[in-house]
Amino acid sequence: MLIPCLIALLFIHSIVAEVTIKPVSSTGFPPTQVENLLPLANQTHELVKVEEIVLVSQMDNSVLVKVQVDKYGVAQQVAGFQIANSTSGLHGLALSTKNPGMVWLTLEADNKLVLIDPVAASATAAPKVIKEIDVPQLGNGPHYVGEYDTDLWVSLKESNDVLRINHENPTDYNIYKGVARPIFVAQHPINKMFYSSEDTSSKLMKINPATGETTQIDVDASAGTTPVGMVSGPKGIWFTLLGNKTAGTGTFGFIDQYDNIVYHKLTSPLGKDAALLHLKFDVAYETNYKMYLLSSSIINPKVLDMVIKITFDEQWTTIKDEEVIVIPTQQCAAHRLLPTQFNVFATELTSSKLLTVFSP
Ligand SMILES: *[C@@H]1O[C@H](CO)[C@@H](O)[C@H](O)[C@H]1NC(C)=O
Ligand SMILES: *[C@@H]1O[C@H](CO)[C@@H](O)[C@H](O)[C@H]1NC(C)=O
Ligand SMILES: CC(=O)N[C@H]1CO[C@H](CO)[C@@H](O)[C@@H]1O
8 A cells, every 4th residue: 555655645746846947058057178188298399280180280290180179179089100210300380371171280399390281171181292492501490480472581591591482382491599598489460570479588579571670579588488379460560478487477478560569467366376488369369359378387387277368458558357267177277279260279288288268
């Protein structure tokens, strides 16, 4: 008699239950982070995206990783390819605009610039070499590469120079002498001059390609030290200050068309001491005024590895919002950023991971 009695009780109970359950939409959730594991390497550096493939350079073993990703940057398939020898020092990656879909690489130890077809239709298909350009004599250590019409601009990290070389006619080139050590090169959107961040001397080099004149500009020591990340952006050149081995200053700079520099200091509790290594503007920055900054433990193991999303006012003069996203794997020496329409990627130098941050 007990069992039918219990069933009857349960039945009655479920009829009168007031707890309701229904699906919810995921909008309004905080950003989700997924760390995609890459083939193990000691140094995972730069990245570009071609169609559904993210290409990632691993420098210590000169491996190019192809990561096929979904809309939010979550890996579906991963394959690594030896580029030249394990000692060739694959580092810089840049999309070609003259050859759409093709990608420039730097082989820092082999002193070569290489144009490849990444064969983006398949993650597992090996990339193909289209063109090789030797860095001219006395130049050494091609690090960053960027394509500007028929020219490549390249930082030469070992010889402390910046190289301009015509990729259609490599006998047409200039080497501009800098100081230790040119990392990035970027063209000013208004005055059209080229600038380079020289990290260990805490200077910025300005190059006038028409006259060949170069100028060294000091970073204001009261703002911070060690300029690294540098990109062309709204109204000028934007660059980050990494700080020193013991402190970050959460500061990045803006260079206007007359070389006036404005420093912006983050104010959020985690942002104010960030060690800013790299920066990128959102793909829709012209309408949403957003940029991303990367804080990295690369020279100071005590700082947090973070992606920091900044929103400016419409004049790009005042920071209106700072959103700090702490990277799950700390001490990863976070290295480069790449925003897309649906996510932002970051490479983790020492942990062989490609982070994606997105809002589902
Ligand atoms: C990383 O470097 C160490 C020391 O040089 C080496 O023993 C190890 O094999 C490297 N690991 C990878 C995955 O390349
Ligand atoms: C490192 O940077 C901080 C902040 O700018 C500064 O106070 C400190 O003196 C610097 N340390 C060294 C060793 O230069
Ligand atoms: C030093 C060394 O191992 N060199 C080799 C690098 O790779 C090329 C082919 O990509 C070989 O021809 C070299 O012998």
